[in-house]
Amino acid sequence: MYPVELSSSRLTLRELRLSDVDGLLQVYGDAEAVRHLSFTPRTKEQCAYIIDAAVADAQRENRGVYMLAVARGDRLVGAARVAVDERPHSAQIGLALRPDLWGQGLGSELVGLLLRFGFQELGLKRIWGARSPQNQASERVMLRAGMVEEGRIRRHLWTRDAWRDSIVHSILDDEWVPDSPAHKP
Numbered sequence: 001m002y003p004v005e006l007s008s009s010r011l012t013l014r015e016l017r018l019s020d021v022d023g024l025l026q027v028y029g030d031a032e033a034v035r036h037l038s039f040t041p042r043t044k045e046q047c048a049y050i051i052d053a054a055v056a057d058a059q060r061e062n063r064g065v066y067m068l069a070v071a072r073g074d075r076l077v078g079a080a081r082v083a084v085d086e087r088p089h090s091a092q093i094g095l096a097l098r099p100d101l102w103g104q105g106l107g108s109e110l111v112g113l114l115l116r117f118g119f120q121e122l123g124l125k126r127i128w129g130a131r132s133p134q135n136q137a138s139e140r141v142m143l144r145a146g147m148v149e150e151g152r153i154r155r156h157l158w159t160r161d162a163w164r165d166s167i168v169h170s171i172l173d174d175e176w177v178p179d180s181p182a183h184k185p
């Protein structure tokens, strides 16, 4: 699917543009924002590379990776990724917002938007996310959206010079309630 453009009351999921590099740096370049993610803070050059790769992925015939901008009006406030699995009924979501906007319900709104995108637009049957066991904000937003805890992947990732477990959450299409308050701010 291309181009992606899907909105909730405060946020829009859209394709990344080359001009998003400074906005993306404010998310992926921020040590607090990436503390629980699989990578260390990115440089501006690395953010530019991520955008280049996203733009290239967006043009693929059988697009499986949706690396998207999260915008509030004209401003990029975060990044989100939907990666379709080898078995294409299922996909993994990832998300990150600028730390100065945390705690206003935007994360919950964004998970709701990603589920709507996955189930309604991509026709997925299962959507999952993997979080650090310490990532309580991620736990809260996924649980609130109806993504139940599925289990622990031990030694899931090698990151920051150590192995890290992940806690997996998931939701199935027939469990998803589009107009549930969980999907609203």
Ligand SMILES: CC(C)(COP(=O)(O)OP(=O)(O)OC[C@H]1O[C@@H](n2cnc3c(N)ncnc32)[C@H](O)[C@@H]1OP(=O)(O)O)[C@@H](O)C(=O)NCCC(=O)NCCS
Pocket (backbone or CB within 6 Å): 032, 033, 034, 036, 037, 094, 095, 096, 097, 098, 101, 102, 103, 104, 105, 106, 107, 108, 109, 129, 130, 131, 132, 135, 136, 137, 138, 140, 141
């Ligand atoms: C996860 C993230 C998107 C949530 O965004 P947000 O806009 O703050 O989300 P919301 O405001 O909708 O909800 C956050 C919830 O986490 C809770 N929370 C935040 N920090 C917390 C902490 N350190 N301990 C416990 N709960 C915490 C908040 O209280 C809130 O729960 P509540 O509404 O039940 O009170 C944001 O924290 C983020 O971008 N983190 C960095 C990237 C990341 O970790 N992504 C997830 C990878 S799986």
